[in-house]
Amino acid sequence: MSDEVEPGFVRVRLDLSYDGTEFSGWAKQKRGQRTVQEELETALAVVTRQPGPFDLTVAGRTDAGVHARGQVAHVDLPAELWAEHGPLLLRRLAGRLPQDIRVWRVAEAPAHFNARFSAVWRRYAYRVSDNPGGVDPLLRNHVLWHNWPLDLDAMNETARLLLGEHDFAAFCKRREGATTIRTLQELRWERRADGVLEATVRADAFCHNMVRALVGTMLFVGDGHRKPEWAAEVLAAGVRDSSVQVVRPHGLTLEEVGYPADGALAARNTEARNLRTLPCRGVIGS
Known part of the structure; x- marks a missing residue:
């Protein structure tokens, strides 16, 4: 490549x-x-x-x-x-x-462009409805139904605890030889006019199942099963927690990929490859 x-x-x-x-x-x-x-x-x-x-x-x-x-x-x-x-x-x-x-x-493409390694961030959205009647049939393939009322403030409090550079091993399916260290740049929820809750999740990169596991954790807080600080405890433990649910895939959409200026592409490619081989397994930042 x-x-x-x-x-x-x-x-x-x-x-x-x-x-x-x-x-x-x-x-x-x-x-x-x-x-x-x-x-x-x-x-x-x-x-x-x-x-x-x-x-x-x-x-x-x-x-x-x-x-x-x-x-x-x-x-x-x-x-x-x-x-x-x-x-x-x-x-x-x-x-x-x-x-x-x-x-x-x-x-x-400009010189040195690589769709994978040149990217500086990926932005996903995850959409959930807590309407007791279910999901609009026209949105059923793009919105998850959660059959509990969700507290938006509690979910956003949880999201703030997860921001920054961490080892997200607790929220990832490990792959041989791959690091689980990522920088979570943006994580927030808003309730749209139609009542659907939409999470914005942006990071330099994501490991396998990371977004869906983060969403599952925040839903568990939002419906009152856990306190917001539980997510930080799971993150600090650095191992998969059986109580963290990986939510279904259909609510997830890759919305946008960000790239640097053309002159910075070569440097970004080198940096991205180095990040993927970091040996550290502990939490390295907040």
Whole structure:
């Protein structure tokens, strides 16, 4: 996964969105399940009349059932192919892709751009309804129903205790060789005019199940089962707590990915790779 583009190729950035309801996540699966990556790579090959799919690199590998409004990916295309098909790709992809995936922008990326490692933050939203009657049927694939009244102030008090740079091992599914240290830059709840509670969750990166576990913890506080300081105790313990619920994926949407100025991309790529190999397992900040 190089930041340098091979001679004769052009790195192309794609901004896209998808409804994750019918997908087994972003990444291609060996067992043949339907994935966003496979659908998009196949569509690119078809519209450019190539014999095989191209390899996409993505900003965030969303899980099965998770949606995206502001996903970013890149692909390296032969320069002559880009010159021939580039101006037509957006419209051709719209005609070839299924209706639950849309590409909104196709453009040549700046030097050193890497959709994954250049990102300085990812912003997710998680949406919950505590309406005793349930969720609006038109929102059922995007909003979780929580059958208890939720205290917005208590959830936001909990959120403030989790902000900053920490080892989030207590809220992550560990992966061999990967660090669970992350910087949680923003975490807050608001109740929309339609009564849906919406969490904004922004960090430099996320480990597996982190957002859904954080949401599950805050819901447990919001419905009165735990006090706000319980979340800080779980965080400090540094191990998975069986009482932390990982909520269902359908309430989660990747809303936006942030990148630095073009001149800072190379430095950001190096920094991001270093962060992913930190050996520390304890809480390192607040």
